Amino acid sequence: MFIFLYGVDNFRSLEKLSDLKNKYLEKNGSGTDLSVLDYGEGASVENLSTAFSAQGLFSTKRLVIVKNSMLKGSTEVQKGILTLLKANPDTEKDADTIVIFYENGSPKKNGALYKFLFKAAKRQEFTPLEGTALANWALTFAKTLSTEISFTKNALNMLLAATGSDLNVLSNEINKLVNYKNSGEIVDADVVLLVKSKVDSTMFETIEALASGNKSKALDLFHQQLTKGEDVFYILSMYTYQIRTLLKIGDFYWQGMISAPQIAQASGIHPYVVQKSLSQIRNLSEQKTKQMLRDLAEIDFSAKTGKVDPVLALDTFIVSL
Template structure:
């Protein structure tokens, strides 16, 4: 049996593999002697070693499990036929999990995926990165599975503060559910318990920049640096936000009536995020945003060439945006 667990949502792929592994251990392999994971400590995927593990009969059990990480994406062209032939001979006694971390579309285009998918006993579990309503649904379902409902306002506040990082989101949900103790999670609870990361605070920073509020801008940057945020990370968030604003501004220039739902669809972001983008994009012209993006590109190149430090780049970008 071949199980494909793949996608760029690292949290959900790992969770699925852990669930499959735990269920297998409980039912077939409490000793752990029939569970093998590749690559091993040396980080290599050697065809002969993996296929031998796949075709070996289980020890004192009816089944064995072989977990192979990032094979589909990394297989060499000259080894493709060997992998196809070897994995096509997977016995009924072996459950093979092909665990891939690249985007769903990228994996499904790979020759090895296409070949192996045609086998008789194949199950696929694609996990694309969540956004929009799929992210909202996942959060609501996650809260429910943990024992609490969540208000729509709380959902919005949670996404604004945490973003689409499911590792962090899962941690915050656990904290909120424990605090709610069976009650519905409210927006007040989120405000009190969930500290916004910089991805969530970037909207507040851009608001301050658009108002030319120097004091608020400097305060927020100082708080992030004091909290340990790396300037390379701050720079990447500036770049991401300017690109999103560019996209929103472009859509609005073409269609002044575009609302948050149109922006959300065009930019593949959550409607809550799109709503903020619509408001903020109206505070900048397309020319201003294009100039800011060009400057970010130049600073990024200077940083990579060693001609500018990350903290200086962040400061210069901030000053430039305050002047626009």
């Protein structure tokens, strides 16, 4: 029996491979009839031929794992493997011989070996998760680390915008967050602290320009971020985070509390952040700050539902202030 695992999302494909291997070992504990051939480490066609012909001493079932024969194997190696498979047609239907072809990425779909396995094998392609599927994966993964951990909606959005769909990166960042928080709710500030070690100074400058009414500077800084390769949804989430922080500090400032240390103690926000934010708050009213937050929430919803282009919407947001 042939199984073909491949795709850009090598985190999940490797998980699937490990799962299949572990299930085999649970039923065939000796592992003597398990062969792993990695064509990124010099495996040959002869190695595969030997694995096919080996007789099991302790088990009637054999598992052969063939890694990266297409991504790393030469054209001649791929031809040799294909010739071997065609010369052993019974292997395809032999339930006692399981051959897993694993590719750590997406091989060329016009290759002869790929075309053969696409038709002959039980196959699964692992494409990058997006949208709700990615968010659900992140939440589920976090729960495997701690059942007492949760995310606020915006903290999760910030995290996903910062990591994208690379589950290797995302899993590492979730591990950091869970180890830091241990239990309870992961909030915006946790993501800012750990996923981005510090808020990008350009982000802060943009909000400062917005607060002072310098629209041209804010627009220029926004497009600098895009040019640097920042994800527009990450930028949006950081704007939302910073405006929300201004509003929390402003709640005390607009009621007459103007001392940065006092506001820091009352709000639980770091004194440095409070001190830096006060100069912006002096240029903003409570009404305008709340409206900015509502506008950003509307952009986030409309962009994620495909109603608006997020870059154009943020351009309009900046110009309209």
